[in-house]
Amino acid sequence: MPMIYFLAIVLAIGVAAYIIGRGRAAAQTGGAQKQHSRPHYHGWWAFMLAALPALLLIIVWSVGSSLYMERHVEAQLPEQTADSPIASRSLALGMVKSLANALRRLDAQALDNLPATFAELQPALAAKGAALAPDTQDYMIPIATEANSTSDTLRLTGGVLALALALGGAALGIRSIQPRARARNNVERVVLWGLLGSSMIAILTTVGIVLSMLFETFHFFSVVPPAGFFFGTVWDPRFAAAGATDSAGQFGLIPLLAGTLYIALVALLVAVPVGLMSAVYMAEYASRSVRSVVKPALELLAGIPTIVYGIFALVTLGPFLRDLSAALAGGSPFIQAQSIFTAGFVMGIMLIPVVSSLSDDIITAVPRAMRDGSLGLGATRSETIKRVILPAALPGIVGAILLTASRAIGETMIVVLAAGVAANLTLNPFEAMTTITVKIVNQLTGDLEFNSPQTLVAFALGITLFAVTLVMNIVALYIVRKYREQYE
Known part of the structure; x- marks a missing residue:
């Protein structure tokens, strides 16, 4: 039964x-x-x-x-x-x-x-x-x-x-x-313990995630020196046969970390200006009827699966940029179909509603008295936005940007399809690079045993990415909390 x-x-x-x-x-x-x-x-x-x-x-x-x-x-x-x-x-x-x-x-x-x-x-x-x-x-x-x-x-x-x-x-x-x-007291006591248990789930989940990666990371560093991992500039794991435990290969983190930050930077250069300007328009210029249509339409982008953005970059945007660069150069293209720029641009389009929605809420939360005071002193609407509203909302906007950056750092599917899997170290945004998340997926797929350094390196990459995003989220939440306390 x-x-x-x-x-x-x-x-x-x-x-x-x-x-x-x-x-x-x-x-x-x-x-x-x-x-x-x-x-x-x-x-x-x-x-x-x-x-x-x-x-x-x-x-x-x-x-x-x-x-x-x-x-x-x-x-x-x-x-x-x-x-x-x-x-x-x-x-x-x-x-x-x-x-x-x-x-x-x-x-x-x-x-x-x-x-x-x-x-x-x-x-x-x-x-x-x-x-x-x-x-x-x-x-x-x-x-x-x-x-x-x-x-x-x-x-x-x-x-x-x-x-x-x-x-x-x-x-x-x-x-x-x-x-x-005292049935009511007993019921409320049980409910209180239930609420406490529910609140502990997030903490215990985080602790479980960290511990599950930490022990395997220690196992990896017992085979591969930490200095060679954190400061190495070559990524060449050289997959061994199933059951092998040799550490042949190079596990340099620098190319993957550079690719992760580079693609995230390009995505922020696309998402932050567009998202911030759209937020300013909807919060300060748009009428109620326009806002009721534009804001939901813009936030529809957040509901599109990331794999769809990746397919768009792979099938449409990447070949278009490659053919365009070939036409401009009159020969071989200087933009590859899979490149940092392609992945960053598409990822930036995906992140526009995140920046726009967070910034819109932050700008709207600025007290109305600050707007009225600036306009009453003779400032124009544009001057009020530049000199009063945006400086007042700046801490919250910075927090929104950091939260968006952590989202960009953790993206995988767009990078796989739009930037490739080559662990290069380059400053040219029109060449291919890859990120930490892509290599985590690559290292954990295959027939290798979990005692192989080629597989254990995925846990070291995961704990590194976890530390980077955790620091960014802590900084962003601190800034947002400070902003909210100032204008509640």
Whole structure:
């Protein structure tokens, strides 16, 4: 029986506890004692006692069962040798898991008469739509069968315990209903802990991301010197064969970091002037009817997927600039189809609504009294914008630009299609370069083991990019917070 069914039954028990508890509390109103909490609080408290502990048990039991089953199956696998048909133990474990999932598609009669070899079993699985690796070994069949049986037993045990806990909690919640019972305090306390837990998710997620990259980064720096990574000017990882652990190659960060910052700079040179001028127009010059049409139309650009911008750069803009430069030069083009300028220009178009929307909100937040005072002293509207409004909104605009820059630094798809994957070090904006995010994708795709420096370098690149964007976001949020405190 799938655990989702037990989950549905637990929620049904909780709903029943709420209805019964609320009705029992309502029946006690009007007595000699004044009720401390309204009837629906008693109902919610009964629901929480019935559902929350059981749901927590289901989650913990499911995670623990998965970890136990993985260790249990791995312990039954034979030892890997140089002559093993499977390249690694982790690959064999994955094949057993896939086989176990495929066996669940067979009916009871087929499971009772499983063949001893995978060659005999494969037609029955193929008839059920299960596609498995052709090198699945015969010894995996009994392991997968036993794993399914053990998993079913664990799931049933956990579900029965969760139902018993839900029924016990419902009975306890209903029995505790009294006129002076502090159900409201209990409910609000649980809600408070829930809000605290929700707010901790972002922090724990950030910590998990950092730790997941940090440990692998330390592993990478145990093989490759940090000085060669942070100060190297050549990127040539030289992919090795699967299972190799040699660090042949050069892992210089400078070309990737330079390409990341260069393309982001070109994008900001396109997005910031256009976005800022459009924000000034909409905030200071546009009528209400024009603003109601132009602002949503401009923000539609933010809803276009980045892959669409990349395809536009690859198919349309890049070849157009290449042919245009060839016509101007009268021969070979001086602008490549994949170049820094192409990627930066398209990325800048994508970032225009980000700059425009943030700057519009910041300019609009400048107090009206500052505008009226400037106009009352005889300044024109343009002088008021240049000498009063923009200087007052400058901290917020700088914060918006930094937030936009962090978005540009993290972009991947546009760079892959519009700037290429060549890790060059050049100042010519019409040549190809690549970024850190592109190389992270390249290093993590392929058949390399995760103990290979050619793969581990992706984590070092990731932690570096994380540090750069984190610093930029902190600076931007500090500037924006300071601005808001000044003009609230």
